[in-house]
Amino acid sequence: MAAKYIKPTESELEILNILWHKDVATVREVHEELAKSKDVGYTTTLKLMQIMHEKGLVKRDESMRTHVYQPAVNREKTQKHLLNKMIDSLFGGSSTQLVLQALGSGEQKVSAEELDKIQTLIDNLKKQ
Incomplete structure (x- = not known):
């Protein structure tokens, strides 16, 4: 059976575009990129990325103190x-x-x- 496609929201797509461009990034790096074009709080970015991880849209490397994210979707x-x-x-x-x-x-x-x-x-x- 084929894997179910998870449709990213508009905000999730903005984050994915940053990760597709950077390959890997911390929440802080993603937040700094987002803040260049919109008014968004750090905790909002953090929560969105946590939700994206739960949905399977991003992968998270927890081996270091600062978690590093990368896209899990092509x-x-x-x-x-x-x-x-x-x-x-x-x-x-x-x-x-x-x-x-x-x-x-x-x-x-x-x-x-x-x-x-x-x-x-x-x-x-x-x-x-």
Whole structure:
């Protein structure tokens, strides 16, 4: 039987992004990164990371006085799962609608380099 997927909350995703970037970090290091973009208390960060450990989203090394955390979930698998859920719930299962909305809204600027990458991906998919 496949393992049950645990959907991270928005706050948990913020912490996971920091851990995916750093590989390992203490609560203090994660808190300092979070504090750069939002008003959050240290104890809130600590409690969230403890909950994430209980849920299996992060691993904790307790061998030292200061606990060190690392992600227990894969970034790509998490992104894929959340994207698939968003496509299903917001775009009626249509990847085309997602892409049209993302590229055609005009709110997000798409660079020439990004367009080249998208074109290469499209060309490769057509060859398959």
